[in-house]
Amino acid sequence: MADRQRADARRNYERILAVAEQEVAAHGGGASLEQIARVAGVGSATVRRHFPTRHALLEAVSAQRIEALCDRARELDGVGDSRDALLTWLDDVIAYCVAARGLATALAHEGDPVHGNSCASAIEEAAKPLLHRAMQAGAVTTGVTVAELVTMIVGIVTVTEHHQDPAASAERLWALAVAGISPVR
Template sequence: MPAQQRADARRNYARILAVAEREVAAHGAHASLEQIARTAGVGSATVRRHFPTRRALVEAVSATRVEALRVRAGELADLDDSRDALLTWLGEVVVYCATARGLAAALTPDDADAGTDAESPYDNSCATVIEAAGTPLLRRAARDGAVPEDVTMAELLTLLVGIALATEHRADPEATADRLFRLVVAGISPGH
C-alpha cells in the first residue's frame, strides 16, 4: 500500500486486510469478497480499489507467511547437508501451505482472475518470492548430487501446491501433506 495514501485509505486497507485474513483462514482463497467488505464496513468498490484481483487480496493475506518461509530458506542455507536443507525447507513449505489456507492458492500459476499483463504487480509475487528463496537450496543440492540437475524450483513448487491443495480440507492436513511429501521424496531420491 503506497505511503502517500490518505489516513482513511490506510485504515480501510488495514481493516480489509485484517478481515480478509480471518475470512481466508476460515474459507480459503475463495472467501467471499462481499462478506469481507461487509465485515470491514466498506463497500465492494473499496475492496477492489485496494485489491484489484482476488489474487492480490490472497497474496496480501499470505505476505507474512511467505516472508517467514523466505527467511527460513536463508537459515537452512548454512546446514552442512544440502539435501537435508532442501528437503527440510520443502517439507515446511508444503505443511505450511496445507495448514495456512489460501497460501497454496497464492502460489498457483496465475489464473483468469489475476489477468495476463506481464507488467502487473499482481502477477504472482508470492510464488516469485518462494521460488527465489528456494532456488539457492536447490542449486546447492543439485551441485552436491543430491537431486537431479534438471529439477527446477518451479517444478517442485507445483508438486508442493498440488499436495497442499489436495490435503487442505482433510481432518489433519499437516500430517497428510507431510506423508504425501515424504512419498514424493522417496520417489525422486530412491536409495537416500
C-alpha cells in the first residue's frame, strides 16, 4: 500500500508541476495555486503538501532554466575578456527572465535574492568566478556582488513585464544599469 501511495504522490507531483509550468508561463509568478490544483485535478492541500509556498513552486518550475544559466556561467568562465563574459552572462539572465515568466520572481526572495533561495544561491555560486575575474581585471567596480546584480535584474524584469515590448524595455534599462556598475575610465 505504501508503494502505491508513493507512486500516487509522485504522479501528483509531476502533474502539479506540469500544470504549474503552463500557468506560470501564462500568468507569471502570480499564477493561482488554486487554479493549478483545479487543472491538475488535485486539492489545494495536495499542492501545498508538495509545494508549501508559492516560492517553492516557482523554484521547482524554474529549476531547469536555472541549471542552464549556471552551465552558461561555467562555460563563459575564463573565456575572452572578463567584462564581456560577465555581461554576456547577465544578458542571458535577463533574456531568460523576460522569456520565462516567473523566473524573476523565483530569483527574488523577501528582499534577499540569494540567501534562503535555492535558485538564487545556485546562480550566485555559478556567477562568482565571472564577477571575481571581472573585478580582478578592473572591469567592474570592486564591491559589486552577484546578489546586487540579481536584484537589479529582478527589478528590471519585474518593472518591464507589462510593457509593450518587455525585452526591449529590459535591455534598455539594463544598459543604463551597466553604465552605473562600470568603473569610470
